Amino acid sequence: MHNVIDQSGLLAISTRLQRLSDQLRKDGQKIYELYGVAFEPKWFPVIYTLYQKPILSVVEIANEIGYTHPSTISLLKELEKQKLIRSKRDKTDERKRLLVLTEKGNMLVEQMKPVWNTMVKSLTTLTDTSNNIMKAIEEVEEEMEKQSFYQRAQLIKRKE
Structure with a gap:
């Protein structure tokens, strides 16, 4: 079942990326603990x-x-x-x-090297989808280097 944020599409991209980041960070913390490594992500x-x-x-x-x-x-x-x-x-x-x-x-x-190996293997299975998130992030970052979200919004506002 999707909540309002999930249904809002691109308007909530920052919120959804933050949510994903928070979950990855929390799970990362648990993985460090699983290996007995005292480390803050x-x-x-x-x-x-x-x-x-x-x-x-x-x-x-x-x-x-x-x-x-x-x-x-x-x-x-x-x-x-x-x-x-x-x-x-x-x-x-x-x-x-x-x-x-x-x-x-x-x-x-x-101490962390074996943890990193496990994380890479786990994240690979998680992100190896038809719409690979790492490739998508790289593409968006490249686009933002050319012209930021704010700059693009300014151009659209000028045309209104």
């Missing part, structure tokens, strides 16, 4: 990015994960408090902070 973008690119500045991390600078700072503070990352001063620019995984952070990544 919201930490994933930073931890994974620093695992892939071991030394980055705050701005570089924000760009890599696609978050605003203030949101990134907030997440970094939380991860520093958990002692999963640490910052050090850039030798060439004293104002710049460089972030790295700590030994605890690297140990956590090693």
Whole structure:
């Protein structure tokens, strides 16, 4: 049975994507718990990015994960408090902070690798549909780079 939001079609795309994201995050949390790994899914973008690119500045991390600078700072503070990352001063620019995984952070990544493998396998079975969501997301992101939702609405309003 569909609710009002489901029936509203494109008008509720943001709500439905948020709902899907929330469910994936909740299930992700349960999967980490299933494997006995103490990890918050919201930490994933930073931890994974620093695992892939071991030394980055705050701005570089924000760009890599696609978050605003203030949101990134907030997440970094939380991860520093958990002692999963640490910052050090850039030798060439004293104002710049460089972030790295700590030994605890690297140990956590090693614990998470089998979890990530399970997640990829599970998500593959979930998303391998005739309308593959990852391909669709990539297409929409490419379109939004050309012209945002807001810019498109402005053009339509001008024509009214």
